[in-house]
Amino acid sequence: MKRWVALCAGIGLVVGCGAEPRHTPEPSASATGSAAPAPASSVPAAGPLGAAAYQAELRRIDQVLTGPARRLTRVRTAEGLADSMSTVAETLNTVAIRLAALTVTTRLNGVHELLKERIGVAAAQLTSSTRKTEDDARCGGVAYTSQQVQRQLRTDLKSAIVQLQRLKLSFGKTLPDPGPAPEPVRPRNGDILVRRAAEGTGQVKITNGTTHDVAVSIVGDGQPPGEPQVMVYIQSTKTTTVKRIGGTYHLYFKSGSDWDQSERKFRADCSFKKFDQTFGRNQGWQVNLQPTTRGNADTTQVEAY
Template identity: 35%
Template sequence: MLGTALVAAGCSSEPEGGKPLPSTTLSAPTDQPTTDEAPTPTPTPQPTPKETSLTAVGYKKALANVEMNLTRGVQRVMNAPTMAAFDQARAELAGSIARQRQELAKINGPQSLGSGHTKVLGAFDAYPDHVTTNLAASGETKTGCGLPKAGAVRLYQAKTGIRTSVVQLTQAVNKSVGKGTNFGLRMTPPALKPPPQMTGRGTNGQIIQRAGSRGAGTLQIKNNGSADVVVVVATSVPRQPQVSIYVRHGSDATLRGVRGSYWVFFKSGTAWDGVSRQFTEDCSFSKYDDRFDGKFDWTITLSPVIGGNASTSDVDPF
């Protein structure tokens, strides 16, 4: 009994003074850190929902909505009163077309359409390049004859360029979708009427200029060519004429009161500007090589004729 008590005292965990010692728990080392949290379960893959294709009717409704959203922008372009207003409206329309293309890209065309939906998107993608091509003429500040281009002409050419681009877009969409599609019917504006500067013509037989005294000579003119012509009678240079007369193609006119010996110059073209007394497009400038004797009456035919005896040469613009 005494020995047992001593063993128990020696194994006691209480130090002197009666206070208990801190206990220590030892764990066996492991390869992985331990945690009290439950393991995160691996998520089960969910099937991706299949995108539904529109029906043919639904697709046409989507195109009709696109057209409705673009129509007002086209109208703003066509109603622009100045080139500055046109440029602003044109930029807004380009942005609208790009946004509508993005909206169309979010939908699936009907299966029966095949690759048609992709071609529709391609038609919208081609619009900017068409605009660049179709606005080239309006960006030029000179006419084909080198004269300053009227603002009304530039604006007409610019609006016509946008209209052409819209027509190209709508035609490409309709071709991609197939028969029964009328995309663009409301969006396409009517063709514009050219301004007077582009369609101007003088009156047949109209005297354009006259200077100095009159003589007794007569010059009969037959214009059998395809263009209107201004015939200039000048003692020396065409910019200082005795008299000049407008002769429409397919018409005749007689110039009276010619004096002395003279040269005959003629210029032809289209888009006659009565203010500057010049053709503004498709110009050509020529003269007869031989001088005319004012003692006689002459007849000239402004087109190549069999048996003709008068040669001509090109000259500088006048």
């Protein structure tokens, strides 16, 4: 349970509470893919390699990356995305071992070292972000989150690819390219995103004392959170007042980043909660979404809506 401030006009009772519990994600049940085969013979080519021989090695690496990288574009579930990320990371680690066994001419030494470094960075990024990415895919959608992973992979390798191109060498042509990321959208503080059903004289003043933007849903008693009477957007550290609320209602709020305007949801860092208490009709309330030891309102985690 978490304690929050929720005061009905004219009521001064405040009850203390403990610290906010830390949420621990459940371990994933999906199995990771097996290690990818080496991009070429385990016996390094005779060196030092010149431009033509090094290009041949880069071509072999591209061929090995093709299958695992394409899997990122075909996943349909959050678990499948996490599994594909692990497979790409394992493939990159295999490639890194192969590159470490090569020797190149002095002219290629700088870009060779850079490529090894960036491949290591890309593999580490995929490995460290797998759990968070899987969670984001559940709230923001698998296709969109997969495209974010693909963009990050290209970003991690970009500096090495550019340097190789300057030496007339080619690498990374088999990496998926989802195109540029969509422009970020952030509604104004207090924007009413949904208003439907009965109106009344009730009102609630909501302060978002957290570091994330939130979308608060005012849901009529007995209705699902996906069908709110009112949904209002509140930017971090801002306050707004919603008026003309009809009947008894419940307060749900979801927080996160990377707002999806068409779906009215966050695509990353998602959290979904509701106040346990019922808010009475035709009353004025003040609510602060930041947990506090002086709060008198409990909240619980709920399923994504």
